[in-house]
Amino acid sequence: MIPSRELFESSPDWLAHTLANATADLPKVSATLPDGTHIIRKAVGVLQLTPPPDRANPNQEALIVSAGIHGNETAPIEILNALLSELVNGEWPLACPLLLIMGNPPAMVAGERFLDVNLNRLFNGTHGKPEYDGLPEADRARFLEEVCRQFAMEHPQALSHYDLHTAIRPSQREKFALYPFVEGRQVPEAQCDFLLEAEVGTLLLQHKAGTTFSSFTSFVLNAESFTVELGKVHPFGMNDLTRFEGVKNALRRRFCGEPTPAKQPPFDHLTVFEVVYEILNTAKNFQFHIPDDVANFTEYAPDTVIWEDDDTCYRVGSIPEAIVFPNRDVPVGQRVGLLIRPR
């Protein structure tokens, strides 16, 4: 049988199969491509790929690439699907062990960011909290942690994880990556070069441990992990995929085990930001003075009042600060936004 029939049954490709079986509990199946590359479908939307044993892995690495952790962020899902189709069609050889993940298939079908709860806040064990008991997104987070843990154990090579997203909110910097916080960890230069190759020119260093997918793989599996924001959200089939060629080509190059190309302007240096302040909803007549529709990376001049309550009035310090992820509609104690500045 041809490999795509074994993996995707009557569906034309991986994405169609994932959408058609979003809530199905399908058994594990595997297929071998004509060149000996072995593919296991571990669950709906989860493929583990292993090159033939006699093939070199010049970059000595294993990769996890995920998309659709937020179901309506379609462009990265379409990119992974297209790369997988190329591989299955024999267009290039896979050089490294690879775990490809479509994160939240039921939300992908619904065209929603999530159904019950934001999947990207459930990692690092948060899925086990009683309030999430029985929710499909909690089960998916637990399963994805387990699949990644097994993959990391089977492949002790240098492990990288790229969790690909797009955003609803506009951004003054279209593509940017977030580096999860791990005490004392520095971003390796090779990772900065890869982000530039993918046309991602901005990196934001996070300031504390989180519950995102990339925080889990970084903190627990010791991977070099990034959440990568690639531009605006559009429905399936409505993306201008030419805006994503950089990341697609960079991923394909890594999958093939080829060396990093020389840096090309304008993507020859990374602008690095760090968090200077986390705004939390204090509930004491909390007022947030940033408009709802402001773009990520909008800068505020020194002395601008950002938020105030009965006790506190926060003003920008002597150096301008920029906002990312502003969201006033959060429960008491949760994050309303981050203030950042270039490092």
Ligand SMILES: [Zn+2]
């Ligand atoms: Zn997202």
